[in-house]
Amino acid sequence: MNSNLRRPAFFVSDRTGITAENMGDALLEQFDGMKFKRTSHPFIDSPDKAHALVRIINHAAEESGIRPLVFSSVSNDEVRAIIKSAKGLHLSFFDAFLSELEQELGTTARHSVISRVQNVERYDARMEAVNFALNHDDGVSDKDLKEADVILMGVSRCGKTPTCLYLALQYGIRAANYPLTPDDLDSSDLPRMVKPYKNKLFGLSIQPERLHDIRQERRPNSTYSHINTCKQEVADAQAMFRRFGIPFTNTTHKSVEELAVSIMQECKLKRKF
Amino acid sequence: MNSNLRRPAFFVSDRTGITAENMGDALLEQFDGMKFKRTSHPFIDSPDKAHALVRIINHAAEESGIRPLVFSSVSNDEVRAIIKSAKGLHLSFFDAFLSELEQELGTTARHSVISRVQNVERYDARMEAVNFALNHDDGVSDKDLKEADVILMGVSRCGKTPTCLYLALQYGIRAANYPLTPDDLDSSDLPRMVKPYKNKLFGLSIQPERLHDIRQERRPNSTYSHINTCKQEVADAQAMFRRFGIPFTNTTHKSVEELAVSIMQECKLKRKF
Numbered sequence: 001m002n003s004n005l006r007r008p009a010f011f012v013s014d015r016t017g018i019t020a021e022n023m024g025d026a027l028l029e030q031f032d033g034m035k036f037k038r039t040s041h042p043f044i045d046s047p048d049k050a051h052a053l054v055r056i057i058n059h060a061a062e063e064s065g066i067r068p069l070v071f072s073s074v075s076n077d078e079v080r081a082i083i084k085s086a087k088g089l090h091l092s093f094f095d096a097f098l099s100e101l102e103q104e105l106g107t108t109a110r111h112s113v114i115s116r117v118q119n120v121e122r123y124d125a126r127m128e129a130v131n132f133a134l135n136h137d138d139g140v141s142d143k144d145l146k147e148a149d150v151i152l153m154g155v156s157r158c159g160k161t162p163t164c165l166y167l168a169l170q171y172g173i174r175a176a177n178y179p180l181t182p183d184d185l186d187s188s189d190l191p192r193m194v195k196p197y198k199n200k201l202f203g204l205s206i207q208p209e210r211l212h213d214i215r216q217e218r219r220p221n222s223t224y225s226h227i228n229t230c231k232q233e234v235a236d237a238q239a240m241f242r243r244f245g246i247p248f249t250n251t252t253h254k255s256v257e258e259l260a261v262s263i264m265q266e267c268k269l270k271r272k273f
Numbered sequence: 274m275n276s277n278l279r280r281p282a283f284f285v286s287d288r289t290g291i292t293a294e295n296m297g298d299a300l301l302e303q304f305d306g307m308k309f310k311r312t313s314h315p316f317i318d319s320p321d322k323a324h325a326l327v328r329i330i331n332h333a334a335e336e337s338g339i340r341p342l343v344f345s346s347v348s349n350d351e352v353r354a355i356i357k358s359a360k361g362l363h364l365s366f367f368d369a370f371l372s373e374l375e376q377e378l379g380t381t382a383r384h385s386v387i388s389r390v391q392n393v394e395r396y397d398a399r400m401e402a403v404n405f406a407l408n409h410d411d412g413v414s415d416k417d418l419k420e421a422d423v424i425l426m427g428v429s430r431c432g433k434t435p436t437c438l439y440l441a442l443q444y445g446i447r448a449a450n451y452p453l454t455p456d457d458l459d460s461s462d463l464p465r466m467v468k469p470y471k472n473k474l475f476g477l478s479i480q481p482e483r484l485h486d487i488r489q490e491r492r493p494n495s496t497y498s499h500i501n502t503c504k505q506e507v508a509d510a511q512a513m514f515r516r517f518g519i520p521f522t523n524t525t526h527k528s529v530e531e532l533a534v535s536i537m538q539e540c541k542l543k544r545k546f
Binding site: 007015016017018019022023026027029030031032034042043067069073075089091093094096097098100101104105107109110111114120122123126127130134137161162165166169210213214255256257258260261262265 | 280288289290292302303307342362364366370373382395396435438439487529534
């Protein structure tokens, strides 16, 4: 075994592979410092595709001299059996749990890919939420703000837009966002546009140093990006959140996923699909 | 057991719970027609929170009279052990796979939550891709179109925008989109704006009936939403895709996730983080 080589890690699915990837990532990051060569193989839903993948896995095993890891989420028994004939350690999600679940539920599972007929309601909820987020990005409109499930508030470039879009795409949540301008921050009151919706507000804060870095990318060496401006704006925004009892979180060390789930939890929002 | 009651299904995680939810959904949808009462419990990362959750699960077990299902993705051994003391069938992702993986890799895993220090590169790639998608939505600008990883092309309302945003958020892919107007469709050439980037184009098609429904929501009883308009535009768009050898897919029965993964695969795009 050549220790300079990274161990191959395959993520295999008969659908998108998002579950297999998430599962594999959660497990692999438990092993500090180890490096893996990851490849994803979605839509492996026929014996032919499975056989072709087996050849790829076996080739990787031979070439690297290291036994590959194969994380798989494949519901079809025949396809799964073919994949398991490849050289590797197989961590198969359906093998691990499906029979236990069948026993508990007292019935037999499908053991096949569900051809998800377009769920029109889900699509519509998602589209509506995405359009809402786009129409209410950066405080452009207070039209229909009463329809918002949540309104994210914070200084420019603190992470509002991607969080709103993620909430819309992942959960169908109608998330608007409102950027706190220097004028808003000088005022002792809540901004006029969002004042009627105080109970929907959620604040985003950020470390001034990180905000400075982000703003430098956008407008280098400007007052806008100066570290003192960043410090002042962040301090004023947090003071506003505290004064009006608006829940808030610091985005600096959080991923968009973590922010979205935290906001769902804090604001007691329910996914729409 | 009261068969009218839905069996409680808990999704438990010491992080966002997205993996536990995906895993649970993939398993539960294998059981046709069964109904479950789902609740998600993210950020269960301390013994106190675990004990509080055990009380909730036990209460659900007593109230429903049905043994709950507990899908969990919890890396900390102590927290996981507490959760497993709750009444229910526990499907624990780390229990199923971690020791096997430790053995294979010849090392001990962390068995603890990784405090993900903000991965600045990941955040920046994501932000850049989201901004790119927003700046190149609906063909508003051909500036920097040469920086695009992919350009989605299709008639109005066929699903371009959410797919672009999902590609940006999930994979850091810079996805632009270009709406085919009636003028574009009358022409025998590719639209001027995207012509220089023919090898980045990917087409989205849709069933005319579904397009009609979507457009009716937006502009009821208009020429734009008329079924004949929809049929003609879809036929013209597909003819254009075929004439210029542009790969395309039908969005009607696909989720945004499926579309995104298909496009990644077809265009050989690599995730940026």
